[in-house]
Amino acid sequence: MERGYLNVEQAAEYLNTSVRFIRRIVAERRIAFHKVGSHVRFKLEDLEAFVQAGRVEPITRTTYLGRAA
Numbered sequence: 066m067e068r069g070y071l072n073v074e075q076a077a078e079y080l081n082t083s084v085r086f087i088r089r090i091v092a093e094r095r096i097a098f099h100k101v102g103s104h105v106r107f108k109l110e111d112l113e114a115f116v117q118a119g120r121v122e123p124i125t126r127t128t129y130l131g132r133a134a
Contacts, residue, residue, distance in 0.1 A: 069110075073091075096115045097115075
């Protein structure tokens with residue numbers, strides 16, 4: 066892991082997911098990546114941004130009832 070860039074296998078390990086999933090989100094252009102010749106590389110910041118974009122807030126009593134408690 067030089068200068069904060071990861072290859073596909075390292076990105077899959079970092080996100081605790083499969084290589085196949087990483088390749089799919091790259092093909093669907095759902096994550097930012099860098100092309101170095103024929104190689105795909107990811108910045109740690111881009112992986113974190115992808116994870117944060119999928120964040121779902123928990124339901125609270127206020128949001129469930131649609132009014133102030």
